Amino acid sequence: MDTIYLDNAATSFPKPETVARAMARYIDEVGAPLNRSVYESAREAELTTLSLREQLKSFFHFPEKATHVILTPGNTYGLNFLIKGYLRPGDHVIVSSMEHNAVMRPLLQLSDVAFDRIPADRQGCIDPDDIPALIRPNTKLILMAHGSNVSGTVQDAQTAGEIASRYGIPFALDGAQTAGHYPLDFEQLGLSALSVPGHKGLLGPSGIGALLVTDELAKKLSPLIAGGTGSVSDSEYLPEYLPDRFESGTMNLPGIYGWEAAMVYVSQRGVDALRAHEGALTKRFMDGLRDIPNVRLCGPERLENRVGVLSLDFLRQDNAAVAYALEQRFGILTRCGLHCAPSAHRSLGTFPKGTVRFSLGFANTEQDVDAALAAITALA
Ligand SMILES: Cc1ncc(COP(=O)(O)O)c(C=O)c1O
Numbered sequence: 083m084d085t086i087y088l089d090n091a092a093t094s095f096p097k098p099e100t101v102a103r104a105m106a107r108y109i110d111e112v113g114a115p116l117n118r119s120v121y122e123s124a125r126e127a128e129l130t131t132l133s134l135r136e137q138l139k140s141f142f143h144f145p146e147k148a149t150h151v152i153l154t155p156g157n158t159y160g161l162n163f164l165i166k167g168y169l170r171p172g173d174h175v176i177v178s179s180m181e182h183n184a185v186m187r188p189l190l191q192l193s194d195v196a197f198d199r200i201p202a203d204r205q206g207c208i209d210p211d212d213i214p215a216l217i218r219p220n221t222k223l224i225l226m227a228h229g230s231n232v233s234g235t236v237q238d239a240q241t242a243g244e245i246a247s248r249y250g251i252p253f254a255l256d257g258a259q260t261a262g263h264y265p266l267d268f269e270q271l272g273l274s275a276l277s278v279p280g281h282k283g284l285l286g287p288s289g290i291g292a293l294l295v296t297d298e299l300a301k302k303l304s305p306l307i308a309g310g311t312g313s314v315s316d317s318e319y320l321p322e323y324l325p326d327r328f329e330s331g332t333m334n335l336p337g338i339y340g341w342e343a344a345m346v347y348v349s350q351r352g353v354d355a356l357r358a359h360e361g362a363l364t365k366r367f368m369d370g371l372r373d374i375p376n377v378r379l380c381g382p383e384r385l386e387n388r389v390g391v392l393s394l395d396f397l398r399q400d401n402a403a404v405a406y407a408l409e410q411r412f413g414i415l416t417r418c419g420l421h422c423a424p425s426a427h428r429s430l431g432t433f434p435k436g437t438v439r440f441s442l443g444f445a446n447t448e449q450d451v452d453a454a455l456a457a458i459t460a461l462a
Contacts, residue, residue, distance in 0.1 A: 393421075
């Protein structure tokens with residue numbers, strides 16, 4: 083049986099063809115380290131890495147130098163670097179009630195840092211006007227998921243950013259579900275930091291991500307990992323400058339090559355075209371769901387406020403059994419459960435039952451959506 087991949091919120095599949103080719107070329111033909119040597123293949127690796135940083139800078143309209151695009155081992159690491167590297171005992175943070183555990187777990191590890199959640203409604207939307215009441219004299223950061231991995235809800239980051247700036251508080255986004263799916267303009271949103279994964283909407287491999295930080299915030303960020311950087315080797319202290327300060331150890335070069343190739347693809351298509359394609363499929367999915375009984379779609383009704391992450395609660399069934407049947411009987415690959423975001427499910431009213439999540443990507447087609455709708459009809 084052919085399968086239909088509808089789990090792009092977990093990781094995108096397939097990747098553009100150029101991604102695997104670039105990774106294989108690095109392993110088979112380049113093989114050089116970064117920042118450690120001056121032979122030609124090492125220079126090539128450096129230029130490819132620079133190209134990745136430059137592409138991310140331009141894709142997200144990041145106003146700082148490309149040096150401030152810190153490559154991380156993934157989005158979870160970028161968020162940990164930000165949360166644990168920046169916050170100090172006695173600080174207070176504001177997050178939303180829609181956060182992924184990649185934000186909540188590191189935050190809860192900091193037992194002497196307090197936090198408040200901006201409540202989200204049953205569609206997963208926060209009201210930025212709730213933020214001022216939560217601000218305390220020691221509030222050091224406002225951090226939230228731009229898009230929800232459970233309901234696809236995209237928050238009003240523009241207004242939240244304006245409020246953060248009015249109070250002089252750094253504003254940061256977890257771009258896991260919007261990067262590559264929805265316009266995300268670092269400068270326009272007034273961000274101080276943005277963490278993104280390489281392997282979701284940016285179509286690269288897993289095990290790599292980026293944390294984009296302003297110089298002002300970078301100066302207050304402690305590096306969590308220290309080690310060799312191939313630079314300032316006469317000193318046993320980390321270099322002060324970026325990105326070296328935050329990139330100790332041998333980097334994930336196959337990942338860098340793969341992601342660089344993916345970014346060429348993503349930049350050429352452009353986020354508006356990717357959004358238009360996925361938005362049209364999301365609309366088709368939502369329209370089709372209207373006629374199917376016993377299924378509740380979580381998240382916003384309005385297309386403008388969401389990405390192609392569609393969580394369904396099958397009202398008369400066990401959602402895990404539905405996800406299993408979708409695969410076994412129809413070859414449709416989804417993800418069920420709580421999606422590492424228990425608080426988001428609480429906000430949406432789907433805790434602890436969870437949902438079946440269908441998530442669309444650049445390679446999905448109208449036929450994929452129609453097949454999913456037919457399967458949902460048969461199971462509901
Ligand atoms: C909203 C959100 N934040 C953070 C993460 C963590 O990203 P990663 O697993 O790529 O480190 C995810 C992954 O699903 C996510 O959806």
